[in-house]
Amino acid sequence: MEQENLTSRAYIGDMDPELLDFLNRYVDSFVKWDLLRFFHNNPHTIDTVDNIARYAGRNQETVQQELADLAMRGLLEETHMGSMVVYALAANPAIREQLARFIDASDDRQFRVRAIYHVIKGSY
């Protein structure tokens, strides 16, 4: 147990608190991570689950759950249009800024390794 805490501290200890907070709030799976990158790269996407799943090259059922979850946490906006449910990145500039910081940070290998460890640990 103590060994695990030490490892955890070694990985997460000196992570930027804002990025750690972002990880804790929004990124608890690799599919979510993928979706966040997708929305960052294509920030004005408005579409249904099946289309977003297709764009992301992922399974529809998995994506549906993750999109709904991200909408519940405020990172995405969920809109009902007749029989369709569509998702778009939240318009809030602060959230978009945090997302941009996270994606930029993910380009750094050291950060990525730490973040991956965090996601894996969180999914136990």
Next chain:
Amino acid sequence: MLVQATERVSTGVPGLDTMLHGGFLPRTANLIEGAPGCGKTTLGMQYINHGALHDEPGLILTFEQFPEQYYRDAEAFGWDFRELERRGLLRVIMSSPEVTRADLERFNGRIASLVGRMGAKRVLVDSLSQFERISRDPVELRNLIHGFLNALKREGLTALLTREAYVLLGDEEDDESEASMGFLVDSYTLLRYVEIESSIQRAIIVLKMRGSAHDTHIRQFDISRGGVAIHEPFRGREGILSGSPQQMAESFIKAFVRR
């Protein structure tokens, strides 16, 4: 006699405004149709870039390509779409025809709100061909596209719409939707590959322009570092739209000289 409208929307494509007698008419739907890779999207991006730099912000509604691809392709022509987005002069919206249509039908939907906030005047719809997968019934499809085009006009947008032609050279055979599309739009321009003396060249013709006279010549165009540029008409050849034009003299001999 046609009454010439004075207000025009400049395309920013050298030579095209001359063909259109000044540019598109405001709040109209303008279709550019052509084979894959012949320059429809480049021409559309050029139209949007020109507007954004001349106080006419624009949207790109993409149903096929990822926005990242537009940013990258535009950069190759020296058009900085990311910077235009940062300045609020452009939005590249990725969606599907179903969602876009539903959104435009809502009161104050996302796209309508965005148009209002940005003061958008232009839109590139890339591509209208994607609507064809919503319905196989030509009447339903026609109504659907008609409603969509009217919604764009209602928002005050001058639209440039691309549509894929499925043959590389020459005309498509018995394309019902092509004929139907021609009725729905205000102007209809064809881009074609043509084979001349063993090399492939590009040809453009304005087939229709509602409410305005237009150039009826088939002209050559090319795509270079600055984008699409239109040149002189093809001279001394006929059958350009068939994809394999002949010298006038050859046609004359074929037509009149007995073998």
